[in-house]
Amino acid sequence: MSWFDLILIFxxxxxxxxxxxxxxxxxxxxxxxxxxxxxxxxxxxxNAYVALFLALITGLILGLGSRFLLVRRMGTASIYQFLGxxxxxVLATLVVFSVITSxxxxxxxxxxxxxxxxxxxxxxxxxxxxxxxxxxxxxxxLYPLLASEPRLSxxxxxxxxxxxxxxxxKPWEGSAN
Numbered sequence: 001m002s003w004f005d006l007i008l009i010f011x012x013x014x015x016x017x018x019x020x021x022x023x024x025x026x027x028x029x030x031x032x033x034x035x036x037x038x039x040x041x042x043x044x045x046x047n048a049y050v051a052l053f054l055a056l057i058t059g060l061i062l063g064l065g066s067r068f069l070l071v072r073r074m075g076t077a078s079i080y081q082f083l084g085x086x087x088x089x090v091l092a093t094l095v096v097f098s099v100i101t102s103x104x105x106x107x108x109x110x111x112x113x114x115x116x117x118x119x120x121x122x123x124x125x126x127x128x129x130x131x132x133x134x135x136x137x138x139x140x141x142l143y144p145l146l147a148s149e150p151r152l153s154x155x156x157x158x159x160x161x162x163x164x165x166x167x168x169x170k171p172w173e174g175s176a177n
Contacts, residue, residue: 002130008099012092019088023080028066030087032058037094038165045168100137101166103128113172115142141167 019026036058044051106117115138116128128134139146143163 001132002127004124004127004131005133008096008133012089012096015092015095016085016088019091020081020085022088023084024070025063025066026084027080027087028070029059029062030090032062032066033091033094041166041168096133097137097140097162097166100131100133101141103134103137105141105172113142113145142172143167144170145172 019030022029036055040051040055040058043054103116104119106114106119108114108118116125116134118125120128140159140162143159147159
């Protein structure tokens, strides 16, 4: 485990706590983010600026829309806090899995794929290489290439759906680093 893992765990905890604090608004934002994540990821393949713009607009609509719809139904019931925490955890999971599966790919001298790339800054490179979460991200990202490895046998039901949800296309085909 490295400091990179600790930062990702902190992000997860912070987004979950924020969702719990916002109650039903956190729930709506978290579930809304899960619904628009894959379409935005597909738009990202075409144009990053359009995807960023759509993500900002969607976030504003979800946040402000839920605020105006639920302003009178905030309540103090712990079920609302639980639902908010759930929505925050969904959003946090999307963020963490997006980070661990989106680091740059590289190739070694033999043409083999390296994840993450060795072109990262030295301080970040060491932390990322020691990260258990990045190891999970590598397995998700490169699942079609690693599916026959013995260490992944029996885990197809875990890695395959995650790969299909978080990865578009075959990113290893464009990696020339």
